[in-house]
Amino acid sequence: MIPTNGRPTEEEFIARARRFLREIGGEKADSVDVDANLIESGILDSLAIIAYVAFVEEQRGSELEMGPEELALIMTIRSAYQLVRIAPSPNAA
């Protein structure tokens, strides 16, 4: 995949997300499926999910407005990438 506006590709995002999740969730994050729900699989708890939201914001380069759709997307690594991919351009007016 081709990087856009300095944002990571899906592969890069998944690799960074795994590194991030390993930091806050331990070794079990290494083996978590990219389509697995991060709370149900025990990687994140209610405290850590906000840290993960902050990580996704950092990757997309802008703050997130967490509506119901975003709430659903943030729960797996692969779907969270949608929030990064469709982020408004940092250069947009």
Place this chain on the structure above:
Amino acid sequence: MMNLLAIYESMADEKPDELALIYRREPYVGETRTWGQLRERSEFLTKRLIAANFPEGGLCAVVLTDNPDMLPLLMAIWRLRGVAVLADKMWGDRLRESVFSHSQPNAFVSLEPELTVTLMVQPERSADRKRQLEDGALLSYTSGSTGDPKAIVMTHGRLSTTMYAAAAAVVRHRGAPPQRVGCSMRLSGSGALNLHYTWALASGATVVVMPQLELSTARNYWREIEEYEVDQMFLVPPLIDVLNHAAAPRLRLRKPPICITGSSPLSTKTQDRFHRKFSVGLLNAFGLTETMCAAFFGEYDENGMGRHSIGQPALLKARLRNLEGEVFDGQGDGELELSGPVMFGGYFGNEAATQAAFRGSWFRTGDLLRRDEAGRMTTVGRIKDVVMKGSFAIYLNEIEEAANTLDGVVESAAVPIQLPDGGEDFGLLVRFHPGGAARVDEIAGALKQMLGGLRTPRRVIEIAQPLPRTGQEKLSRVALRALWQEVSGQAAMDWATQL
């Protein structure tokens, strides 16, 4: 009036038909209690306690739950001149047993699934413990499962004085007392109880028990605040972050409530985002269980937004002591020391911890503060071996003592770690007996069973070498942080490492 029960009674006399409680949280949505109903229910529960032979002046262990009968139950205990030992239902087995073993309650009362009173046979309480419990309303543990338990007796006198000062601070900030105090936190301990229910009592306000705030409920937060006309709210910084990320904008149909945070460090990033997103000033309060509740109430800037400073203390004197051990005036960093009439009288049944915590009449908070040229103070970090996880103080030695009892563990060390969003947590280094069957992936589960989820390490790492210790064989906290960084690839907290 210096007795919480007397204050509730006076409210029931003055406005018996006005609402004291409104429930908007499952499973009690739609239920309300007037001040008069609180008194009536507490009188009924008093009879139940008497019928169960609860001794007058006894200690009563209470598992806190968000239940409309919780305040009446506390009132019933106080009517019998008893003291409530507060327990969190999320505690693990070992923590609960240790707290009850140390406090030696005369009865255990639970409201769920229904009211049950279990009497417990205890040895005669020592004269010193009796003295400590005089005028007691609540007994609150900040660390319970170690050989060094830290429990604070919150007396009626200190608590009511503190909460009247808190109510007065809000009037100073806002110009008028609140009518309704919103509670979006779980009733887990004395903090949540006093920051909402007792604060509301001192203000004569109604408590609105709102849905527990989390990512999935945050969207409607401001709509509910406005719908239920809440004009005072308190949220710990992690919950402010939840609002920052997930709450829909305010409707702005009503004047915003006074918004207060505290109980753990607030980052400027979190406070700035709150201001920017919701255009409401966020006050950064500061207090400890040892000071009964909040003792500093933040301050507004010239634009009505909250400063990062915690403001000036109410009812307490405050001073800073620098790294050289000298009390100083003016600009600089130092440990906060507090003294005054609402400061606790010492840890219950733990004279050694009391001696270590005080310099004369001054309590050593273990918090590192910075004072700027204008005399404003902000929190910087901590000197004690404590992390603030969520809004809870977790003592590292409590985790280590529990881990060291597990089969196969030679030694362990809990290490503070900084989460990427600025939050705090801790990891655990463990060394096993060589050739044993113990497994590192079983440690977290075992600790969760013993101490509860809050005291479960975020990450457990096995090490082969002995843990670094000082000349007195104490764990070297500075060296442990470096070791954690080396073996985890993750930065441990480095604040206060010079101290």
